[in-house]
Amino acid sequence: MRDVFHDELSALGVRLSEMCGLAKSAMERATRSLLDADLTLAEEVIADHEHIAALNREVEHTAFKLLALQQPVAGELRMVVGSMHIAADIDRMGALAVHVANISRLRHPQCALPEDVRASFAEMGARAVQLAGTAQEVLLSRDPDTAARLRAEDDAVDAEHRHLFTLLIDHKWQTGVCSAVDVALLGRYYERFADHAVEIGKRVIFEATGGMPVHKKLA
Amino acid sequence: MRDVFHDELSALGVRLSEMCGLAKSAMERATRSLLDADLTLAEEVIADHEHIAALNREVEHTAFKLLALQQPVAGELRMVVGSMHIAADIDRMGALAVHVANISRLRHPQCALPEDVRASFAEMGARAVQLAGTAQEVLLSRDPDTAARLRAEDDAVDAEHRHLFTLLIDHKWQTGVCSAVDVALLGRYYERFADHAVEIGKRVIFEATGGMPVHKKLA
Numbered sequence: 001m002r003d004v005f006h007d008e009l010s011a012l013g014v015r016l017s018e019m020c021g022l023a024k025s026a027m028e029r030a031t032r033s034l035l036d037a038d039l040t041l042a043e044e045v046i047a048d049h050e051h052i053a054a055l056n057r058e059v060e061h062t063a064f065k066l067l068a069l070q071q072p073v074a075g076e077l078r079m080v081v082g083s084m085h086i087a088a089d090i091d092r093m094g095a096l097a098v099h100v101a102n103i104s105r106l107r108h109p110q111c112a113l114p115e116d117v118r119a120s121f122a123e124m125g126a127r128a129v130q131l132a133g134t135a136q137e138v139l140l141s142r143d144p145d146t147a148a149r150l151r152a153e154d155d156a157v158d159a160e161h162r163h164l165f166t167l168l169i170d171h172k173w174q175t176g177v178c179s180a181v182d183v184a185l186l187g188r189y190y191e192r193f194a195d196h197a198v199e200i201g202k203r204v205i206f207e208a209t210g211g212m213p214v215h216k217k218l219a
Numbered sequence: 220m221r222d223v224f225h226d227e228l229s230a231l232g233v234r235l236s237e238m239c240g241l242a243k244s245a246m247e248r249a250t251r252s253l254l255d256a257d258l259t260l261a262e263e264v265i266a267d268h269e270h271i272a273a274l275n276r277e278v279e280h281t282a283f284k285l286l287a288l289q290q291p292v293a294g295e296l297r298m299v300v301g302s303m304h305i306a307a308d309i310d311r312m313g314a315l316a317v318h319v320a321n322i323s324r325l326r327h328p329q330c331a332l333p334e335d336v337r338a339s340f341a342e343m344g345a346r347a348v349q350l351a352g353t354a355q356e357v358l359l360s361r362d363p364d365t366a367a368r369l370r371a372e373d374d375a376v377d378a379e380h381r382h383l384f385t386l387l388i389d390h391k392w393q394t395g396v397c398s399a400v401d402v403a404l405l406g407r408y409y410e411r412f413a414d415h416a417v418e419i420g421k422r423v424i425f426e427a428t429g430g431m432p433v434h435k436k437l438a
Contacts, residue, residue: 064300071290081283081303088304169397177392177399181384184400185407 005070012062012083017139019055019090020200024132026052026097027193031125033104034186035118037111045101052094059087075207082203086139089196089203093132096193103182112182114175120164124190127157131197138201144208150201157194161187224289231281231302236358238274238309239419243351245271245316246412250344252323253405254337256330264320271313278306297429301422305358308415308422312351315412322401331401333394339383343409346376350416357420363427369420376413380406 026045033041063084066072072080103112113121131153138147164187167173173180245264252260282303285291291299322331332340350372357366383406386392392399 064296067286067300068292068296073287077283077287081286081300084300085303085307165400168400173396177396178388180396180399181387181403184403188404188407 005066005072005076008062008066009076009079012059012066012080013139013142015055015059015062016083016086016090017136019052019059019087020093020132020136020139022048022052022055023090023093023097024129024136026094027100027125027132028129030097030100030104031121031129033101034112035122035125037104037108039105039108042101042105042108046098046105049094049098052091056087056091060084075210078207078210082207086200086203089199093193093196096189096196099189100186103186107182112179112186114179114183116175117164117167117183120160120167121186121190124157124160124164124187127153127160128190128193128197131157131194135197135200138204142204142208144205147201147204147208150198154194154198157191161191224285224291224295227281227285228295228298231278231285231299232358232361234274234278234281235302235305235309236355238271238278238306239312239351239355239358241267241271241274242309242312242316243348243355245313246319246344246351247348249316249319249323250340250348252320253331254341254344256323256327258324258327261320261324261327265317265324268313268317271310275306275310279303294426294429297426301426305419305422308418312412312415315408315415318408319405322405326401331398331405333398333402335394336383336386336402339379339386340405340409343376343379343383343406346372346379347409347412347416350376350413354416354419357423361423361427363424366420366423366427369417373413373417376410380410 026048029041030045032038033045063080066080067077070076106112131150134146134150134153138150164183168180168183245267248260249264251257252264282299285299286296289295325331350369353365353369353372357369383402387399387402
């Protein structure tokens, strides 16, 4: 019975890692669709989100079943409860990639990004995808040191996000209000995507150490 | 032992309702600070958030303890797990009120809102506070019918949010890029605040009925 439980627990970890891989791929494609005004890619990201959402429901269902039938304690309890929080974080990451894709689709055939901020979004996109990749790896290895690295990787996204706002606010913005609004919201989506990856890292550290999870930063 | 458990379970519900009352008050004051360029109110909201954050940690800690020691099943299990999700939603609502307060503080002594959108934000603020009030009530009554009302209340926030974007994008926006960016982000904060209140309603319905929670909308 306990062997079956342990198999289910490690299957849950594999599932979460797969989900995180899907969110990573969604943000990678959403960023390309944004940079290249690629409508097909944007529509693909939007259509694919249901897969992540279905996995979120599946993880929650499995976790409930394990809590009810196996009544885990200590580290195993933390892992089962944590899996629900992590699945919810990954679902949000997927939803944020969809938001990026939605703006890309809305502005097609134009590019939503003025020339001035292309490099910023290429950078934020690459960093966000890297964060999702690290989180995906951490969900398999459960290594708290790699999980802690997520916070440092997030600092780079935050720095780029702040830089974007200096371009929007302090400089002479030439491309009008509509594109400024798009760029401000897009920046927010990347920042939040990265924050959720950091939350996953904190959960993994919590599961490994048993301390209460460090509180979310106010983003 | 089961009596103690039931007392702890109902204390958890009271705690969540109190937390929701704090988030409601935070958004009410953040909105007033935004409409009146009131720096003191803004700083109050920002400083007070730690209280909500501490309650979130406390709820998570209590829920873990109940899962480990009482090993609840069925409806009680749903309630304990749900309390963690709900506390996280309320914590985000508080954080979003802080975001509103931050923009109000940043623009002080100016008002962050141009005249054209004051009425929109007064309306969204009132609706958001009403949603938090309904959620607060639902967390005590656990009445699924009142919980279902949250979704209809949210529709009014979404409608006002869409209206705001027509003002930003379609009309001739006169007050520059910086204020457009503020207004776009502020609109997003109110919309997300309302979404989290709706999530609380869905959780309460789930706890009452035992079906899996309806999936989050893509906001």
